[in-house]
Amino acid sequence: MSKFPVDKIRNFCIIAHIDHGKSTLADRLLEMTGAIAKTEKNKQVLDKLQVERERGITVKAQTASLFYSHDGQDYLLNLIDTPGHVDFSYEVSRSLSACQGVLLIIDANQGIQAQTVANFYLAFEAQLAIIPVINKIDLKNANPERVESQIEKVFDIPREECIRISAKLGTNVEAVLQAVVERIPHPGGSVDDPFKALVFDSNFDHYRGVVANIAVIGGRVKKGDKIVSAHLSKTYEVNELGLLRPEEHATQKLYADGQVGYIIAGMKDVKEAQIGDTLYCLERPVQALPGFKPAKAMVFAGMYPMDQSEYPALRSAIERLTLNDSSVTVQRDSSLALGAGWRLGFLGLLHMEVFNQRLEQEYNASVIVTSPTVPYKAILSSAKLIKSRRGVQKSVVYIDEQRVMLKYLFPLNEIVVDFYDLLKSMSSGYASFDYENADYQAADLIKMDILLNGRPVEELTTIVHRERAYSMGKAMCERLKESIPRQMFEIAIQAAIGSKVIARETVKAFRKNVLAKCYGGDITRKMKLLKRQAEGKKKMRRIGNVDVPKDAFISVLKRKEK
């Protein structure tokens, strides 16, 4: 089984815009090659994580080795499933470096979308063979001709190369397999070269340690070998290795013939199996593979436990979750209002939401998530700050008669919360969006205070752009008004910049607050209510003469619900 000549091996990925049918096609391929039984339940087999299945998205790349017979010959096809979302482009490019070709899936109705383009460029830059696959031809509004024209125009790929399929129904999927064999080159690298492998993913298993998914680029490796990680220069001994079918199948050796599989070598932390890293044999060091970049966090959020007593539980939940996701950056942080917590960095909003959901589902943790903050570099100088424009148009490209691609330069702050949503709703969902980081720019930022009956509330002081100050201040005052309970005197809530008040709300005083009747000795309900209020009072913060519940801070600081 492990002895496949290199020319009979194909390493490929499936890349596409979200929802164009990547995972469905992967399911079909797995079924057709017998890797999994053909049943109803094979919906997105590779989406192992519960949250992935719920949201219908792939977060972590998974891999399967498939056996396929074509023209009387046996082939080993290594399929690497990739995430399609804008947040995870780095994961995609990592997976690509393990492949020689890609299946680029495009929805027959939607045509080329933002991620189609983004992924295409990734594959193109990596000089991979690209097989365009037009999917969902079974749907009523499918227009494969038009999509083929688009592909010719935008990607310069002749329309004859397109394969039209329906992954859901299995139509013409056989042609895809054939194309993989025929059009994707076999991996280079010889068994006699020094061992060299690319790490394209890793998982943490409590009993066995770090399991790294690797693609063997050259040479071979077997159990017991001493290998080195190029990034950390640490040495390990190979405990176990094997193929993924998609479950693990242990073997004795892995060969250069582009084999893709997993390796367990006594690493304790997933950060030791850095994605994009190169592994080589201790006795025969090699040049590290190019293109290794540590994942860069783009969106930050504060995470705090509901109550400080839950801090240790949340800490261990975050630790365990980040064991398997090395692209999350973790930093301890503390807030005056919410106590000790963390500042976590994610690859994007979806990454953050998935992380949160996993925290709640898998670890039962209840977390307060504060608005993502983008990194600010403060300039301590008296020099005049350059006023920036919020969005600067960079270029316009017409894709076809119906669509246009626009490039803008935006401050990250502006897009990180709800830009995507607004764009979608304004364009009725047609617009798609991708971004990349373009460095720091100076901006006109000011400090805004929140006051209660004249006293500033430190925890709620924010840095905000001058143009947004009024709307932000007003929103904060409104939220506070809704969450601070009435008291025996009036409460003035104000947002101020320096000494200038820019927004104000008032909480009226009680003039009467006493239950009229207690018929028949039925006081249970009233007692419960009063005791709850008493408990609440204990947890309130006293600012001047105003009792402020913790919920008030939370409602002001947390992300707006969609």
Next chain:
Amino acid sequence: KFVSRMITHMFRKASCFSPGLRRFSGLKVTEHVPESPASPRLTEQASLYVHWPYCLRRCTYCNFNKYISKENNEDIMAKCLQRETETLLQLSQVSCITSVFFGGGTPSLAHPSTIAKILETVSKQVNLSDEAEVTLEVNPTPVGMSKLKDYHHVGVNRFSIGIQSLQDKDLKSLGRDHNSLDALQTLAEARKLCPGGVSVDIMFGRPNQTTDLWSRELSEMLRVCDDHVSLYQLTLERGTQLFKQVQSGQVTMPTEEITAEMYQCARTTLQQHGFQQYEVSNFAKNVKSRHNLSYWKGKQYIGVGPGAHGRFVPLGEGGVTREARTQTLEPDVWIHEVRQRGHGTRRRIQLGHLELLEEVLVMGMRMTKGVNHKHWELFSPELSLLEIFGGSLAVQELLQNGLLILDDRGLRCSWDGLALLDSMLPVLLVELDRIFSPKTGS
């Protein structure tokens, strides 16, 4: 000390058995013996609440435990009420019932013989003195009115009449089944039968009511009222017809500012007419309602009937702690349970020391006299009001703002404070909890 306690104990027991001796109960024997809630002083007596769950219709604002009876359940209900009374009296081991209150529903729908039978059941088992207050809630319809004489005859010596309003339009929209004339006639008849023993329920904060209208209506009412008035603010409760009407915009309730004004105005008006406010909602010329007072003074009470509430120590089964008890809500289910095992108690929760004190505090503060030191000592012999509340900053603030008073008499609200009682109670409860809660240290 032990001997003197014994003598006092016997004295009390004796006085309970003989109505004649009871008149001497004016002789106060004061002791400073620390007592627990299971002490004889608190567990020898109780007041009795009997719930008659049926009504002919449901008023738009009502969310009480009441039912429109489909068939004539009078007999079965009466029998079961008797049975449960018997069982619970036995369970409580009280020797004396100090007051009886027939509430509901519409108790004035019950046959006077039912009332008679229940009272008989009581006096057969314990001492029900001639001077015990026996109140019946009356719905002032012509039918209700015609039965007053009989009720009085079987032992009712106090009537609580649900007049609510003298505005016929309002009565109609509230779903009441009587008009102002019916009400006035019923009131007059009641006053004839029980002079000085009639209480009137009045409701303010009704839809479309203004302070002015209210003030005038109240003055008019007070001219014909007897010696006791219960003043209630109309509150919106979920699930009522009125709630739905307000939600759909058909009906508008007066704003909070206005109802606050109405309340204060009523308090003043009542005072001007010679009514002394002794509790948040209760005003009397002479005699206060003994029954209600027993709630606010933390005394024991036994609740009989569907959904009734009780607070007593079940000495009969060896209990030593006061329990908060609720009877099953649904009449048919309740009937079944009573037949099966003698009573339909759905919930019983033992009240710990702290919980009992919380209730004593919350209820006691509703009285204008508040909680006096002696009364507090009955329940908290170890710690006085001053020790518990004197040191708190938050309480100090309330004292300084003139809302609360803590002096040699006890702890109570000021005139202004009473209207804001529910804002102050959490502050007081925090202090109580701080001292008595096992996990102190915040």
